[in-house]
Amino acid sequence: xxxxxxxxxxxxxxxxxxxxxxxxxxxxxxxxxxxxxxxxxxxxxxxxxxxxxxxxxxxxxxxxxxxxxxxxxxxxxxxxxxxxxxxxxxxxxxxxxxxxxxxxxxxxxxxxxxxxxxxxxxxxxxxxxxxx
Amino acid sequence: xxxxxxxxxxxxxxxxxxxxxxxxxxxxxxxxxxxxxxxxxxxxxxxxxxxxxxxxxxxxxxxxxxxxxxxxxxxxxxxxxxxxxxxxxxxxxxxxxxxxxxxxxxxxxxxxxxxxxxxxxxxxxxxxxxxxxxxxxxxxxxxxxxxxxxxxxxxxxxxxxxxxxxxxxxxxxxxxxxxxxxxxxxxxxxxxxxxxxxxxxxxxxxxxxxxxxxxxxxxxxxxxxxxxxxxxxxxxxxxxxxxxxxxxxxxxxxxxxxxxxxxxxxxxxxxxxxxxxxx
Numbered sequence: 573x574x575x576x577x578x579x580x581x582x583x584x585x586x587x588x589x590x591x592x593x594x595x596x597x598x599x600x601x602x603x604x605x606x607x608x609x610x611x612x613x614x615x616x617x618x619x620x621x622x623x624x625x626x627x628x629x630x631x632x633x634x635x636x637x638x639x640x641x642x643x644x645x646x647x648x649x650x651x652x653x654x655x656x657x658x659x660x661x662x663x664x665x666x667x668x669x670x671x672x673x674x675x676x677x678x679x680x681x682x683x684x685x686x687x688x689x690x691x692x693x694x695x696x697x698x699x700x701x702x703x704x
Numbered sequence: 705x706x707x708x709x710x711x712x713x714x715x716x717x718x719x720x721x722x723x724x725x726x727x728x729x730x731x732x733x734x735x736x737x738x739x740x741x742x743x744x745x746x747x748x749x750x751x752x753x754x755x756x757x758x759x760x761x762x763x764x765x766x767x768x769x770x771x772x773x774x775x776x777x778x779x780x781x782x783x784x785x786x787x788x789x790x791x792x793x794x795x796x797x798x799x800x801x802x803x804x805x806x807x808x809x810x811x812x813x814x815x816x817x818x819x820x821x822x823x824x825x826x827x828x829x830x831x832x833x834x835x836x837x838x839x840x841x842x843x844x845x846x847x848x849x850x851x852x853x854x855x856x857x858x859x860x861x862x863x864x865x866x867x868x869x870x871x872x873x874x875x876x877x878x879x880x881x882x883x884x885x886x887x888x889x890x891x892x893x894x895x896x897x898x899x900x901x902x903x904x905x906x907x908x909x910x911x912x913x914x915x916x917x918x919x920x921x922x923x924x925x926x927x928x929x930x931x932x933x934x935x936x937x938x939x940x941x942x943x944x945x946x947x948x949x950x951x952x953x954x955x956x957x958x959x960x961x962x963x964x965x966x967x968x969x970x971x972x973x974x975x976x977x978x979x980x981x982x983x
Binding site: 574576577578579586588688690 | 798799800801835836849850851852856879880881882887888889890891892893894895
């Protein structure tokens with residue numbers, strides 16, 4: 573498998589140290605890395621799955637809009653970050669399909685663009701909401 | 705392909721009797737191709753001596769800068785071909801997100817740091833922003849890629865029909881890794897170094913020194929060996945020796961790392977003037 577750009581490698585290293593769940597995708601929307609906190613969101617372990625294609629992510633979790641959130645960005649935050657090369661922040665319900673647990677989350681997604689303005693991928697960070 | 709180090713020291717020149725065996729000049733390596741093409745890898749203090757030994761008939765030389773830290777460019781102002789109107793000098797190196805390579809070099813080649821302006825150099829000077837990917841110089845095919853080191857930093861893979869070389873003088877692929885090495889696809893510099901005949905790689909610190917220097921952009925000797933093993937290189941030349949390490953200490957430190965790691969490839973600490981013929 574070809575080596576990833578150093579920017580993506582450094583994003584992974586940073587994600588490995590963070591408390592919040594982080595997904596890193598390449599330009600094809602394949603999840604190339606998720607950190608340990610994200611394993612709790614997805615219900616699988618990176619050491620066991622390695623990369624996950626977008627269809628597999630859909631089999632693991634389902635995102636639905638949160639009507640209580642008020643006006644919000646429509647669509648999938650990572651796709652928006654990748655296709656529109658801009659950051660997004662949304663509120664969603666996340667259903668973990670394996671055990672049907674529902675989590676209320678805020679998601680920050682942003683593109684990874686290098687010095688040559690080449691898009692390399694995107695990052696999604698999940699902030700679990702506590703209380704109402 | 706002939707590879708000759710003219711400067712092997714990292715961070716700061718360290719001349720004197722205690723470093724005479726390996727040399728005290730900062731990063732500079734000459735690579736001579738089968739067609740006589742000459743590359744100078746980095747422009748540390750060693751590049752002054754490199755210039756003195758260029759063939760008299762040579763009309764073009766290419767300087768490949770990995771990055772613009774001072775120990776890699778400080779010799780540029782003393783590089784003879786820049787002052788020769790008959791010479792064609794090509795300087796390759798990284799731009800930053802906001803500055804061109806020329807603008808970045810002008811910060812050094814201008815007062816108050818240097819008396820001669822870049823634009824006043826009499827040679828035929830061409831500057832090339834080195835992006836990712838392949839380019840050719842004479843008989844060389846060269847691949848450049850960003851590698852893990854503070855600021856825009858390139859590593860180079862240089863190939864001819866007969867041989868291959870990777871030059872990663874300032875490189876900290878173990879940065880942030882809980883275990884090292886990770887898989888090849890998650891290891892900075894892997895594609896450049898994969899199965900090369902010779903890898904010149906940062907090995908500034910001992911394993912004991914490294915924890916006090918994490919994030920400075922340099923490697924422990926053990927990590928350089930592990931990286932070389934992962935990449936399947938045929939020969940490792942530890943490079944960018946710490947300026948505080950004298951010859952005896954350098955040999956002892958690298959010897960200890962080699963004894964512990966037991967690599968299945970030769971390991972030869974880079975030394976000024978000690979050439980290797982590849983291919």
